[in-house]
Amino acid sequence: MADIRQVEALASDPDWWRGAVIYQIYPRSFQDANGDGIGDLLGIVERMPYIASLGVDAIWISPFFTSPMKDFGYDVSDYCDVDPMFGSLADFDVLVETAHALGLRVMIDLVLSHTSDQHPWFAESRASRDNPKADWYVWADPKPDGTPPNNWLSIFGGSGWHWDARREQYYLHNFLTSQPDLNFHCEAVQDALLDVARFWLGRGVDGFRLDTINFYTHDAQLRDNPPLPPEERNATIAPSVNPYNHQMHLYSKNQPENLEFLAKFRAVMEEFDSIAAVGEVGDAQRGLEILGDYTTGDQGVHMCYAFEFLAKDKLTAARVAEVLGKVAEVAADGWACWAFSNHDVMRHVTRWGLTPAAQRALVTLIVSLRGSVCLYQGEELGLTEADVALEDLQDPYGIEFWPEYKGRDGCRTPMVWQTDNLHGGFSKVRPWLPVSTDHLHHSVDAQEAMPEALLHHYRRAIAFRKAQPALAKGALEDLSVQGDVLRFRRVYNGVEVFFALNMSEAPGLTDLPAGRWLHIGAELNSAGAGPDGRVHLGPWQPAIAIKA
Template structure:
């Protein structure tokens, strides 16, 4: 089914400064979206070519994972120059053209800024490591060894091992939360904050509409470099790092999550407020204190606009009880904050596989995601129902997976190229060998195949996004829990104008009876789900949803 793409002018896009509230944001991992120059790697020109597909989904914005100059040891999350496009992805001219085309199609553009750390190839780090008294000597987190030569404290890296690396040139340790080639910037140094705000202004001036801020709670460390305490065994949630990594064995109260970060975020928001309609969403990388941090960082209207934590990126499929708990707790702890939710991204196993979902369950969970209070991030390929791809050890690119194979296979399985057609082994992504293999089982789920099928997963996502955008209550309305059990959850969303939408979801493979809330409710026959209703009782078939409006 070929859908026409509506075009908005730039002036139309600037009307609502709160467009981000309840927005649907589509994440693009540029290496795997579309190759335009036959080198096997996706690029900015390829994204431009495929923007009509994204616009046809009805989403509000795109978020592009890093495309800055980088040695690519962590595939762009190790930045060596914040103001340049890596030649692998194109040029600044290509980026400007991407902004212009996206705006023509009514899409906002958000880019992924990695501010907590840089590459060790960045000019700032090269200067900082050269001596202990150069102008940038304090721009990174340096510390002397203990008397026995061991690292300054017990902090760990998410990618395994110590969070400290010895530098023979400076004769000190430097801190790194990720790869040893990704040294952490020292946010206690005012000049560092100023430099990063200048980077943000640079991209605002180029016309971006917002930022996804990587690892937003990692910016500031404890100045005293105190050891992290031990995490109780029963609390070692494995959603921040895989269970094979002892990172989860600590309570991360000193290496991140510092209160001083709030002042930097206020400076950041003040800069964004100079440019009406610009926004930021922060990634809160913490499974232990994620919701509390999420609430702090989005409170008061003077820090970031929205944050997402790892609640729905966990290994276990969320049941109705857990969903209700997450949503109600957020309402309680973040009374004036705003959440952003995602089921998949470039760092976790695709949720279709992670939660072992069949097609009916995938649709049900997509409808749920489009109905809960908050903004939404969709990860490329999610709209096609893509599963996690198998990538052999010989073909692995991700250093995280290479280190912990085979217990943890890394992130390559969710990063394989998008199948645009079912013709040929690369699915229209490239005409040469791709940087990661295209999964053979993905070819039958290609965009071209699903575009022709009115009942495909792709067209379901189009319908569900469209349904959400037609209901003010689902975009930014309030949330009221009605009922929750492991096998179901129901709630009411209410818009400022009084529109009330009742949403109920059967998360099981058995029929579930439930009652309508008090009031006069009328089933929405435009919703993608229309189960049978008799009087005041609803019988939800397996993996079905029910939407109704209260008569006014």
Template sequence: MNEQMRAGVQDGVTRASDWWRGAVIYQIYPRSFQDSNGDGIGDLAGIIQRLQHVADLGVDAIWISPFFPSPMKDFGYDVREYRDVDPIFGTLGDFDALIERAHHLGLKVLIDLVLSHTSEEHPWFLESRTSRENAKSDWYVWADAKPDGTPPNNWLSLFGGPAWEWSTERQQYYMHNFLVEQPDLNLHNPEVQDELLDIARFWLERGVDGFRLDTANLYFHDNQLRDNPVLPEAQRNEILTPGVNPYNWQEHVYDKNRPENLVFLKRLRALLESYGDRTTVGEIADAQKGLEIQAAYTSDGDKLHMCYDFAFLSKLHPSGDRVAEVLTRFEDAGPESWACWAFSNHDVMRHVSRWGLSDAAARTYAALLLSLRGSVCLYQGEELGLGEAYVPFEDLQDPYGIRFWPKYHGRDGCRTPIPWVHDAANGGFSTERPWLPLAVDHLEHAVADQIENPESMLHFYQRMIGYRQSRRAMRSGALEIVDQRPEFLSFIRRHGEEEIFCAFSLSDAPQEIRLPEGNWRVETAVPFRAPRQIPATRLDGWQGFFARRF
């Protein structure tokens, strides 16, 4: 570990504007959190109803996935109108009430902004596609066909097939990184940038504390529309695709990760700085260079505040040496940058199932996640220990899963409703049939039951989050790796004179602990039982150990 990594980025959280640095953020997928009106779909009023649960976890903020008006081809990530709430989720008045309730509970509110593309039903696109001369003709990425009528280049969609769709109205192709119903905006056009910043301003004025930025590295494309080069087979992986889509057969040099993006991110950061203590979390969608892009996008304090990529959202098992490699690679790429780590979200199989974790293993990895340098995103239900739900083909909603079934089951298995009460209809989520079936085995993890059980996963998360929040070194300090091997990882978190030693046994077998020299006292506030003595030399399987230097 280099000296810069040991030094860390700052000496901790010292200003209110830095509340995000080391924060724990809880992601809410509104369709599946709580239904308040009996239509089987979660809504903003339902979030308000259950917000105390989130506050009781001890997190700093919530991130709400899209709730804007949308035809729901991609369930809100195809936006039809940016300055309103879809009626299935409620009204702007409901959103204002949610902000008020969250702030009353001490929770910041981040909303999901989708700036790279819109729905094909957005008025901008409806106008843009009518001709090559209208006022919005250049608001999307349009290109002529090759002489033989084929698309202008070899770019691929993340959802399969070419990234181009023919428009009979314009006699041109338009670009779509995702569904054909999600045309890409042309951010090379200054008017588009200005409009997107004004949309951000609208929600900042409404009281949001920041934004999660969907696919933040896909905002710009190469204006020359050059072909992407072939990615060598040895470098291809399945971080972003499930092995059924050749998207990762290309090196995505020209369709994303463009240098022009940094200039726009600086404009966005300047806007947020004018509002004080607001923040951004960027999603980095890149299988090969995600960590380096994440570091670049959060460097120098003038772009995004924090980013996450898919390093820990993939199927690659997070062994001790794998975690150490990811942390080191990120820090080497940007010693002053800031990461946001996550194990689960709405786009990937829940990590308990993805990595085949037992209850003990899930607890140990939760403690590890909450001990890392950086901020943390938790996905709804993660605190309950939920695994991936099985959703039969006839109940699938995700277009990605429907297209590639049965090789890939899509993202619906991580999006099923939260089980609140095990013996209530639909787990207390709704009085009517939910939009996705609630998994029967999830009822065993119901919130109401876990609240009553002090040994539950829910209480484990509460205690671990509380411990992280109680120690500056854990929340915002530097990180120095002490020992790494496949079945073990240990490091020191340091803030000023406060030093915390963290060790994790990542297998069923006991592991040897090498405690650094000095005077150490066991931290008994963490939710692990052993060992309780110093010097500790052995850690049982799937256990964590924390000690503070005095």
């Protein structure tokens, strides 16, 4: 348990988010407490001491709201209640109380850009063209030939418009047809969503992860998106087989009015103590620029993450330097939140083909970057992407594009707590997705008993970041690359920390900056200077030093 000073500090540090380490929980797959094969809120409560043992600052819980689960909770039918499969509002209150007692903050995943088509708001909106909520969603007449009003596409494939016979109009859906987009040009919609935020803040949450934050507002004129030249296409946001990649999404998202709503949302957060929000920026071309726009100053959200380090691109020293250099250019006054894995992308151990040494090195890297950090459940165990058979597939995205793209189920399989259990200690019955047999030997219980296991390296890396405020909150300076070695300094309140990482399987070599430097980070396999004054790096070995 956290001591009383740590618990009291939760309410007294409005800057807690800057440099925080946040642990993402996908509730369906974390722990099943009631024996139905699906994770739930009380399961999270049961495992909360484990999360606290990692040393993280906060948890982010993916959606648990009432939902028909067509997109597993990202299609909300009641923003202010818990879906019965996850528990109740009383269970959520227990979760918050337990987390706070352990010194953990609680962030919840708000999906504001769209709802389920089973939400009462949509039921009323689609009933007629003149009811009180008629303009709460994005409705448009067809073209004279009956086709959709423009060329906007859905991330889940096909047109972004779906015909509704009740109104004889199309409605916009950036995702599934069962996820109609809310109309942020309607003030009443904004007010209703701000009240949702107030509801959860009133229940004690410490912040939000805002899903698809750049999708909120659409172009009111419904102008066609221009084509994207083939050489500029990438699969960062959607798989390469998806025609969504063929457009520059100039009008269907990323509208300037988003900033006006975010200012209102920030004002609501300021009504409460020490609240923070992290936004998900889904854009393959301008993600970092939008990150800068949305996090600079005090009118937007506190931090955002883009998809640069969630992409398939091999993570080399040059690539990391390119991304960090771009952030310095377009978001120097903003704040990034870095992640290598989450519930929407292939786990990074598989995506990048990482060796055990590389896995450790990249944890050390991410806790040394300027920005905050999101860790996804199971990555501290080194879990690979699970191979889910077609007959077990649940994700509509994967079902649509199988076999070229197998969807997101492979990163959403249940957490493995025990090796000697058929379902990895997640549930006593068959889970909603099968537990990967390859994961069982990476279980929490197995790694707790192994001092050199990856799990303990994660704990050491997080503790090291907390012990060096320059890593959590400092500026990043003198970014450079020497061959396969990434180099930079972190500077905070007169303290300077030098960081280098050999991002290759071959030995590397680097020099310390001018001045007197003391070797630190031995517990993270950090290399010190040799007799020749230079730092000789093994494959995937870091060098960390503090200026004397």
